[in-house]
Amino acid sequence: MNVKHFIEDKLLIFEVNEEIDHHTSERIRKRADYEIERFMPKKVIFDFKKVNFMDSAGIGLIIGRYKLTNSFGGELELVNVSNKLRRVFEMSGILKIIPITQNFSNEKTG
Amino acid sequence: MKNIKNEMKMEFASKSANEAFARVSVAAFVSQLDPTIEEIADIKTSVSEAVTNAIIHAYPNKDGVVKVRALLYEDEIEVEVSDTGEGIENIEEAREPLYTTKGNLERSGMGFTIMENFMDELKVESIVGLGTKVTMSKKINKALQKNTY
Numbered sequence: 001m002n003v004k005h006f007i008e009d010k011l012l013i014f015e016v017n018e019e020i021d022h023h024t025s026e027r028i029r030k031r032a033d034y035e036i037e038r039f040m041p042k043k044v045i046f047d048f049k050k051v052n053f054m055d056s057a058g059i060g061l062i063i064g065r066y067k068l069t070n071s072f073g074g075e076l077e078l079v080n081v082s083n084k085l086r087r088v089f090e091m092s093g094i095l096k097i098i099p100i101t102q103n104f105s106n107e108k109t110g
Numbered sequence: 111m112k113n114i115k116n117e118m119k120m121e122f123a124s125k126s127a128n129e130a131f132a133r134v135s136v137a138a139f140v141s142q143l144d145p146t147i148e149e150i151a152d153i154k155t156s157v158s159e160a161v162t163n164a165i166i167h168a169y170p171n172k173d174g175v176v177k178v179r180a181l182l183y184e185d186e187i188e189v190e191v192s193d194t195g196e197g198i199e200n201i202e203e204a205r206e207p208l209y210t211t212k213g214n215l216e217r218s219g220m221g222f223t224i225m226e227n228f229m230d231e232l233k234v235e236s237i238v239g240l241g242t243k244v245t246m247s248k249k250i251n252k253a254l255q256k257n258t259y
Contacts, residue, residue, distance in 0.1 A: 022162040023126035029216065053133075053151075055158040056224055060216035084151045091227060092208075092220050 001028055003035050010042035019053040025061045032065055036074075044069045047104065049080035058085070059092045066098055079104035116142060116182040124165045124174045124193070132178055133157040139180050140187045143250040152228035153187065153248060159221040160191035160244045166212060168195025168242060188247040197238035205234065 002015040014032055018024055036044060044065065048054075066076045079101045081089065089095050118139050122128045133154040140153055157178070164176045179190040198204050205226075210219035226232050229246040236242040 019130060021126075021129050021158055022166065023129050025216075053154060053158075055155050055162070056218050056220040057162070059218035059220055063218065064216045084148075087228075088155065088224065091224055092218055 001031055003031070005035075005039060010040075011045065012036065012039055012041035012043070013045045013047060015047045015050065017050040020051055020058040020061065021053070021055050022057045025057040029061055029064060032061075033068060036065065036068055040072055040074070041069070042074055044074060044076045045079055045104070046076070047079050048082065048085055051082075051085060054085045054088055056088065056091075058088060059094060062089070062098065063092075063094060066094075077101060112183045112186070114181055114183060117180070119177065119179045121175050121177045124169045124176050124195075126162075126165055128176070129158055129161050129165065132161045132176070136178065136180050136189060140182065140250065143182055143185070143187065145187075145250045149248065149250055153189070156225045156228045156246055156248075157189060157191065159224050160189075160246070163221050163244070164191060164193040164195065164242070166215070166217070167198070168193035170196070185251050186247055186249050188245065190243060190245045192241060192243040194241040197240055198234070198236040198242055199238055201234050201236055 001017060004013040004015070006013070012035060016028060020028065046062065062078065069076045077099050081100050081102070086100070120135060122131065136157045137150050137154045140150065145153070161176055161178065168174060174193060174195050177192045181188040203209055205222040207223040208219040210217045222232070222234070225244070225246055229248045231247045233245040234242070
């Protein structure tokens with residue numbers, strides 16, 4: 001997973017680049033929590049552009065990071081979610097509270 | 111009677127690294143039926159859920175063996191995932207969306223709901239102390255059939 005910090009915007013981007021299941025999600029969770037807790041971002045973005053597979057472990061992963069970010073008033077957003085992944089998220093209803101942005105590019109200035 | 115076209119069985123240690131191995135193996139096997147990309151994705155996700163359940167719930171404190179059997183029919187796949195672990199006390203409750211006994215592991219409780227929705231049929235049999243068998247099936251090539259009309 002690539003991690004990008006945009007210090008001025010208090011923005012944290014996680015570019016996940018592996019399959020998300022029970023096995024891999026624990027490592028992703030630990031890394032994400034470490035970054036979120038030390039950086040206390042206003043916004044956390046999970047970029048799924050390079051995720052080819054996700055099962056329900058992804059739902060738990062996102063709900064957990066949503067709660068953590070929310071606990072100090074930060075927002076969480078999902079970007080570049082393929083239809084395949086969206087179907088899994090839709091099962092859980094979390095898309096009612098967590099927004100998805102498509103065609104997101106983080107080639108941000110600065 | 112449905113004719114079995116092909117069959118495979120595999121068994122592996124209940125280690126989480128094998129979740130990917132199991133779903134990729136079943137996906138490779140079903141490719142003989144020429145499924146759509148969506149159908150393969152649905153099957154992979156469902157197998158991943160069933161195998162993860164076996165690894166987490168059947169053998170919480172020890173290593174065990176998870177078995178996967180897949181049968182191919184003319185236009186259908188049936189997958190069995192079984193273990194000889196702890197078993198499920200209340201299957202109805204376990205199948206409820208969001209029900210989980212492993213909230214501490216951030217399990218979402220959506221495993222059975224996903225299997226139900228992504229496959230056509232799902233059967234769960236379990237005996238406490240003896241093990242669990244999940245059987246699920248899905249019709250393949252619906253898209254192809256549509257094209258021939």
